Amino acid sequence: MKDTNTIVITALASIISLGALGTQSSALAGEKKNVEKCYGIAKTGQNDCKTLSNACAGHSLQDGQKDAFIALPKGTCERIVGASLEAAAAAPK
Known part of the structure; x- marks a missing residue:
C-alpha cells in the first residue's frame, strides 16, 4: 500500500511540476501575485530556488x-498530499 501511495504522489508532483514551468517563467516576468511557493514536493534537482541547505x-x-x-x-499546493506552504528543516545529510 505504501508503494502505491508513493507512486501516486510522485506522479502527481511530476505532473504539477511540468505544469508549473510556464507559471515559473511568468512569475519571473513580474506576475508573482498568482503564484505560491509549495514545499516538499520537488523532485531531486528540480526545485525553483535556493533551499535552507x-x-x-x-x-x-x-x-x-x-x-x-x-x-x-x-x-494548488494545499491540494497536494505531502505539500506545505511553509519550509521545514532539511533532512540531515
Whole structure:
C-alpha cells in the first residue's frame, strides 16, 4: 500500500511540476501575485530556488525535500498530499 501511495504522489508532483514551468517563467516576468511557493514536493534537482541547505535552484538533494519548493498557481499546493506552504528543516545529510 505504501508503494502505491508513493507512486501516486510522485506522479502527481511530476505532473504539477511540468505544469508549473510556464507559471515559473511568468512569475519571473513580474506576475508573482498568482503564484505560491509549495514545499516538499520537488523532485531531486528540480526545485525553483535556493533551499535552507543550498544556494541555487535545481540543487535539491532528494525527492520531497521539505525545504525545497516549486512555484505553483495559488490554491494548488494545499491540494497536494505531502505539500506545505511553509519550509521545514532539511533532512540531515
